[in-house]
Amino acid sequence: MKRVFSGVQPTGNLHIGNYLGALKQFVELQDDHECIYCVVDMHAITLPQDPKELRSHILDIAALYLAVGVDPSKSIIFVQSEVPAHTELSWILTCSSYMGELQRMTQFKDKSKGRENSSIPTGIFTYPVLMAADILLYDTDIVPVGNDQKQHIELARDLAIRVNNRFDKKIFQVPEGRFLKEGARIMSLDDPTSKMSKSAENEFSRISLLDTDAKIKKAIMRATTDSDAMVKFDVENKPGISNLLSIYSVFSGKSIETLEKEYEGRGYGDFKKDLVEVTIDAISPIRSRFEEIRQSEELLKVLDEGAEKANAIAEKVLKRTYDAFGMGRKRK
Secondary structure, three states, X not given: OXXXXXXEOOOOOOEHHHHHHHHHHHHHHOOOOEEEEEEOHHHHOOOOOOHHHHHHHHHHHHHHHHHHOOOOOOEEEEEHHHOOHHHHHHHHHHOOOOXXXXXXXXXXXXXXXXXXXXXXXXXXXXXHHHHHHHHHOOOOOEEEOOHHHHHHHHHHHHHHHHHHHHHOOOOOOOOEEEOOOOOOOOEOOOOOOOXXXXXXXXXXXXXXXXXXXXXXXXXXXXXOOOOOOOOOOEOOOEHHHHHHHHXXXXXXXXXXXXXXXXXXXOOHHHHHHHHHHHHHHHHHHHHHHHHHHHOOOHHHHHHHHHHHHHHHHHHHXXXXXXXXXXXXXXXX
């Protein structure tokens, strides 16, 4: 079976964009792939974090993996910082990367906007290399991520090919990204020209997986649409209703074309009320399962076993890499 790797940062509550863009794929892939899923806590500290909150969020994300349907009997689930090989390989890849390609990263440009070079955290600049290390460390074939991560997958591919060519042999597996087409890019509910974000100031700009039913209803009913009350998908002219149609389509399993016909001649009121029901039906079971897992001892056992399995795989790839570079006197 082909091997899958992906990870999520433990910063804030995950929203439906994270779920539809990545977590939903995690579950779909595990039946016919060898899956490895990580809580990437080392990526989280590229910006300052409260230690107590970070530890809690690490467990929250791991619990959400299980709550959405990731099965530890089929998939490996672990915490990034519990596998030291991630940092070791990241340094090797950093030495094989170029300033120019890291400066071109869109997310680096966004996160460093308005800052002087002297105040930009180095981690923001180099974290795409750590992400590449995460992926290459497990001989990954497929990386299921949101569309906003395409550039980072390309960097991982470029670094793998560069090292393989340097030594004229296969040191790393060259990975492929797997991206959802419809609904993969869920936009903000209050500004449908911007991507939904878990760090946005307006809490009703997003729908988090742990939101109450009442909060979900409030966020959807407040969501930006337009004045013509026509349920039609048109991203350029009707970004708000197009975003809501994407959400409705993925949660209901109905095509956007079917939804357009179903709501032809009906106003946004009916559409939003039905969307509330569809969204709550999709999210409330996840929230209930999360609460059960978070209060049980199951979670720590899953993470301990996952770290052991991940370390065993990572050490083999790291030894191969050290041997190729001529480093390390002895490795297991």
